[in-house]
Amino acid sequence: YKSRESRVTCTQHVGGLQVCQFHEPERRDFLVTCTQPMNSNVFHLVAPWIEHHRRIGMERFYLYAEHLGLEKHVAPFLKSNISEIRMWMDPRKNSYWPITFRPLSQVAAMNDCVYRLMDHAKWIAFFDVDEWFHPFKHATLPQFFQPFTDKDVGAVQVWTWYFSHRAKDDGAEMLLSSNYKRESSVTDRRRSKNIIQAQKVQIISV
Numbered sequence: 159y160k161s162r163e164s165r166v167t168c169t170q171h172v173g174g175l176q177v178c179q180f181h182e183p184e185r186r187d188f189l190v191t192c193t194q195p196m197n198s199n200v201f202h203l204v205a206p207w208i209e210h211h212r213r214i215g216m217e218r219f220y221l222y223a224e225h226l227g228l229e230k231h232v233a234p235f236l237k238s239n240i241s242e243i244r245m246w247m248d249p250r251k252n253s254y255w256p257i258t259f260r261p262l263s264q265v266a267a268m269n270d271c272v273y274r275l276m277d278h279a280k281w282i283a284f285f286d287v288d289e290w291f292h293p294f295k296h297a298t299l300p301q302f303f304q305p306f307t308d309k310d311v312g313a314v315q316v317w318t319w320y321f322s323h324r325a326k327d328d329g330a331e332m333l334l335s336s337n338y339k340r341e342s343s344v345t346d347r348r349r350s351k352n353i354i355q356a357q358k359v360q361i362i363s364v
Contacts, residue, residue: 188300188307189353190218191283192271194264195246198225203287204232208241210290215298216283220275222246222267244270261364268362276356280307283353284362291316291351303353312358318349 191211196204201223208219219241221228228243235241246267268284275282281303285291293302306314354362 186277187217187279189216189281189283189303190220190275190279191216191285192220192268192275193222194284194286195222195224195267196228196287197223198227200287201225201228201231204228205235207287207290208232208235210292211299212240214292215300216291218242218279220244220271222271265363268364272354272356272359272362276359279356281353282356283351285351289318289351306355310358311355313352313354315350315352318351 193204204221211219217240219235221232221241221243223243224246226245229236232241232243236243244267247263271282271284283291291299293299296302303314352362
């Protein structure tokens with residue numbers, strides 16, 4: 159599979175053998191993200207999550223969804239080709255697979271993303287939509303990743319920092335990133351996320 163930005167030409171040879179050639183896309187994104195497979199109870203978080211990361215330099219968003227209905231929440235981003243939706247099986251709905259299979263489904267989705275996009279993006283981030291990436295010392299994410307780009311670096315690991323909710327003022331609408339500015343008392347720093355340099359990684363796990 160190649161995304162719609164790529165081009166494949168095929169020729170038919172004697173004996174029925176078909177030979178196809180993949181042509182590199184004219185445009186390669188610097189930084190994209192793929193979500194973990196999500197269900198409908200978090201669909202309302204997706205639009206502000208996209209908007210936050212667009213403001214700091216994320217170029218494209220590949221949304222893995224287990225349920226239908228995400229389209230209406232992200233319609234403007236789909237129309238402008240900023241986002242794509244990829245439907246992904248929820249193993250809990252298949253009686254053949256035990257519930258413990260779910261993490262393997264997430265790993266499969268991550269590797270699906272890697273192989274779809276390795277020719278179309280320099281860096282690929284993997285996040286849930288309740289996780290917000292923000293650099294402390296740089297204005298944008300591309301500025302943060304530029305020193306590592308085209309170096310012998312397969313991935314950059316970022317640590318989780320927890321923030322707790324504060325009430326909205328007078329019912330005013332605000333981005334979720336503006337509504338979670340107070341640092342939580344949770345201090346567990348063992349959780350982290352990886353952002354990979356796509357053409358230097360062949361497989362990813364959790």
